[in-house]
Amino acid sequence: MRMHASYMVLLGALAGGCLPAQQPKSRHYDPLIQVLQKVPEKARAKNNPFQNDPEAAAAGGKLFEQHCAECHGQMAEGGKRGPSLEAEELQHARPGEIFWILTNGIVRRGMPSWSKLPEPQRWQIIMFLQSLNGPEPRSHS
């Protein structure tokens, strides 16, 4: 019986106590605004090298589906573990700001750092995110 209880305690503690709290799906996500304000000026000024690459958003969509959709939803609409990325703050954010967040994560809020993806792939994801409200269709799937 003790053994059975210990499985329960271990799994419960790891799974329940340590997961990031559920994030709101609202289009105004306060922690995102706070983090955007913290982005260093040098990082903010970076431009997306894929700005004029017509295939970058599609490649970014593929990467988003592989790495981000499990938390943020298939089309970035938000999920149980991550907020919507269609928020106005993000759509109006500068590419360098989003790149900084992707690179560093928001670790205390449960968003991991994605620096393990090469820089060009992070920029491709940003192209996809910023295409979500644009005139181009969401063509990654």
Add this chain to the structure above:
Amino acid sequence: MTGSLLNPGKPIFLFLALLSFTRISSAQESPYIVTYDHHLEEPGNLEVEYFSTFGTQRAGNDFHAYWMEFEYGATAWWTTEFYLDAQTTFQDSSLFTGFRWENRFRPLQTEHFINPVIYIEYENISEADKTIKEVEGHDVESDFADLNAALRKEHDHELELKLILSKDYKGWNFALNPLATKNLSPDDPWEFGYAIGISRPLALRASPQPCRFCRENFIVGAELYGGLGDTQSFGLHETSHYLAPAVAWNLPSGWTVRLSPGFGLNDTSHRLLLRWGLSREFSGFGEIARSLFGGRQ
């Protein structure tokens, strides 16, 4: 009643049932098998890994050591892993050699010039363990030459500490892991070792279409690892060292395949440690477990 609860089939069934509710997640795994970089498991995700090591043995029998690894992202700054080790020594026997529990903590919240991660592991393994997941102290090839019946009699309870230092630069990853190990019996000294890794994807930008054989799915690299003696005799005398090229193939289906032939660099090292591994990442494992076990909402 107690007997039925202690039946090992129950936790395995429970674990498989939990996995069946999860979603396969695509990973971007490094090719390292011994070295660690600073990238932790995504929170709530479980990665199940199988690794094999075929080792040649002079003055003894070649062996095949294997382990299962369960890597869970408890938070974005804490990854915990549980290992089960076993081995087969040819013309001798097969046996379970013990378990290890490892934790990695990321103390800094953002990326820095060099990113540190603190690694703490408890090992409960017998001397017959041949996974050679790390090389430390005066570990040499002849330590593994005895028959399993003799080796299994001695059990180690070890504490292992590593400082993982890692940096990503222009697609390259550079990682350095100095390590210190202490057998928890009071008479044994601290033992030291190191692992160094370098790796890079074959392509840095992703192609727009899903593909199995795109260059971006392959990460190549090399590892260098070995022992550095102990507190009583620090240095390279009577130590073993290996150089191992490595490749990881990250498939869109969520599987990762790793291959790494390691070559002994001196006469006290195994001539060849051929390693390969297969892993798959399951997302939302923590969420499912939380809903079943009533964790905090």
